[in-house]
Amino acid sequence: MKKPSLTQPVDTKTIILNEAVRLFAKHGYSDVSMRDIAEAVGIRAPALYNHFTDKQNLYLAAVSQAFAEKNQAFSELFSKGGTPAQQLEKFVYYLCESVGNDPDFRRLLQREVLDGDEARLRVLAKNVFEEQFLTITRLAKQLAPTCDAHMLTISIAGLVLHHFEFGPLRRFFPGSRAEHEDPKYIAKHVVNLLFNGLDGRNHKKRK
Amino acid sequence: MKKPSLTQPVDTKTIILNEAVRLFAKHGYSDVSMRDIAEAVGIRAPALYNHFTDKQNLYLAAVSQAFAEKNQAFSELFSKGGTPAQQLEKFVYYLCESVGNDPDFRRLLQREVLDGDEARLRVLAKNVFEEQFLTITRLAKQLAPTCDAHMLTISIAGLVLHHFEFGPLRRFFPGSRAEHEDPKYIAKHVVNLLFNGLDGRNHKKRK
DNA sequence: GACTCCTTAATTAACATTCATTAATATGAA
DNA sequence: TTCATATTAATGAATGTTAATTAAGGAGTC
CATH class of the missing domain: 1.10.10.60 (Homeodomain-like)
Known part of the structure; x- marks a missing residue:
């Protein structure tokens, strides 16, 4: 044809x-x-x-x-095994690099979430993100059994995404530094926050 | 006049x-x-x-x-004292209610962050959010001295905001429930995540 | 090869609609 | 009257889209 x-x-x-x-x-x-x-x-x-x-x-x-190509690299992430904690850490780093290096993808997603109609959002959720969502939710259940895994997955994604989405405004807040836009730095911060909460001093073993 | x-x-x-x-x-x-x-x-x-x-x-x-009226209720939040942890918890609840009950404000903010030019964003940061940002940063320094307070403040705000911003897409993810849009439920989840990290079982005293 | 024929993909010109904005004018209260 | 605030009518620019046309390549037949 x-x-x-x-x-x-x-x-x-x-x-x-x-x-x-x-x-x-x-x-x-x-x-x-x-x-x-x-x-x-x-x-x-x-x-x-x-x-x-x-x-x-x-x-x-x-x-x-x-949005199409965003499901390939993801699957490989979890093929190599590792503890749930290690897998989540890998995912956060992957997500940061992925979103940080593809601003077009990120902005289109922001626009769709803002203005996309129900049909488009339903397709987006089902065809693009569902697999990733379910994988992270499964991880969340293992890592935090007492927590609402659905909410926790949204929290993890939101935590990462917002550091990039808010960049244009954050730049004008006091104490802004260049590294605050660095995917690796953001990933490190998010991982630390997720695993240790506010009290970053009492590190728990997770490797 | x-x-x-x-x-x-x-x-x-x-x-x-x-x-x-x-x-x-x-x-x-x-x-x-x-x-x-x-x-x-x-x-x-x-x-x-x-x-x-x-x-x-x-x-x-x-x-x-x-954006103008958003600085009044905020100041009163911290006038009544309390431990830093109590103040942060109050702030999260306040932010959730505030954002949850004013979708226009939230959507305008999303749009400005996406498309606002530098001048507008600078004004927004300085005149609307700087006081709140500095207050939360100060709190962050007390609660997590080893953490990048600037980043932590963004994380806290992003954590809350994203649960509302992502609502239209999140609704189509598996396990979605009505309470996932409830400001109080979101606040509870965020507070728990912030104070305890993933491991919600080992509650630390903070009241 | 040379002759048609069809398809694809490009062009220019044009159309109807919508938009932000202006001009000229009316209304109605102080 | 005067001033503020509304109206109708009109303007010029931009928009999505269609129509008509042209150029070029592939396929089949002589």
């Missing part, structure tokens, strides 16, 4: 998607026009309609693509 | 601001037209220009108003 022809028919669609992801993540759906995307690609706006039926269709394809 | 006249001249401006806050919080700057706001108020769009110079001006005024 899909015959990759000659010049670059498949390539154009990929380029469009990449530019769309970048622009939608940066400015949001309503602040990116079809002309903006076309210009970034190097074509005219009507040419976009050879690849996508309309703007919404292009947006959904862009978001899907941005 | 401001003479509250008769019919409702000052009132109109207030109504405009309230409707603008509501609409901007719900849909975002670009997805709310001057006509939308005017319709919500019950007037025609050009009448808005008797009270605000342009759309940006109206938006800034709306955001300022939504």
Whole structure:
């Protein structure tokens, strides 16, 4: 069916998607026009309609693509075994690096959570995040049996995500330093907080 | 200067601001037209220009108003003394109630953090949140002297905020229950996590 | 190879709509 | 009257999208 022809028919669609992801993540759906995307690609706006039926269709394809690849590296995380504590620590580091190195993904997620309709959010939860959510929830149950594991999973993700999401505002708070945006530094802080709570002095063994 | 006249001249401006806050919080700057706001108020769009110079001006005024009142109840929180741990617990409960009962405020904050330019974010940090930030940082230093207090403050705020921000997506995760959106339940969870870390069994005395 | 034919993907031009904003004007109370 | 506040009408720009057209490559037939 899909015959990759000659010049670059498949390539154009990929380029469009990449530019769309970048622009939608940066400015949001309503602040990116079809002309903006076309210009970034190097074509005219009507040419976009050879690849996508309309703007919404292009947006959904862009978001899907941005979220699609996020399930591969994750699975490998837990293949190597380790104690639950070690696995959680690995996950926090993975999440920090992942979110820190892909601001487009993070911003698209923020925008979807803010403005996505129920249908889109349901798909997002089921198809993109459910596996990861269940894995962390299982871990949470082992590590903190008396805690609401559902809530704890949200807490862990939120703890990481918010350090990145709040960056633009946090920068103007007293005591801000460059390392506060460093994924490794954030991960270390979060891991410490999770395992020891506020009282970071009484370290418990967890390795 | 401001003479509250008769019919409702000052009132109109207030109504405009309230409707603008509501609409901007719900849909975002670009997805709310001057006509939308005017319709919500019950007037025609050009009448808005008797009270605000342009759309940006109206938006800034709306955001300022939504953020303005957030510094009053806060100060009283710490006037009654208590141990640092008690004060922090009070703050978490206050923040949960505050954010939970004012979704417009929360959504506007989310939008500003996502799309606000540097100047606006600087003003927001300095004029709206700095006092609260410094207070919590001071508390953090007392409660966790070995921890990066700046980071810890962000963690505390993020922990609370994310439970509300992620609500629309979290609802579609397995195990979701109604109480997961209850401010008091969230506060209890956050307090427990902060003071005890993952291991919620070894409760430390803190009252 | 040379001739059609179909498909794909690009272009320019144009359209209808919506938007923020302005101008001119009316209304009504002090 | 005067001033503040509202209205209607209009303007110019931007938006998503469609129409008509063109160029180019692949496939089948001679």
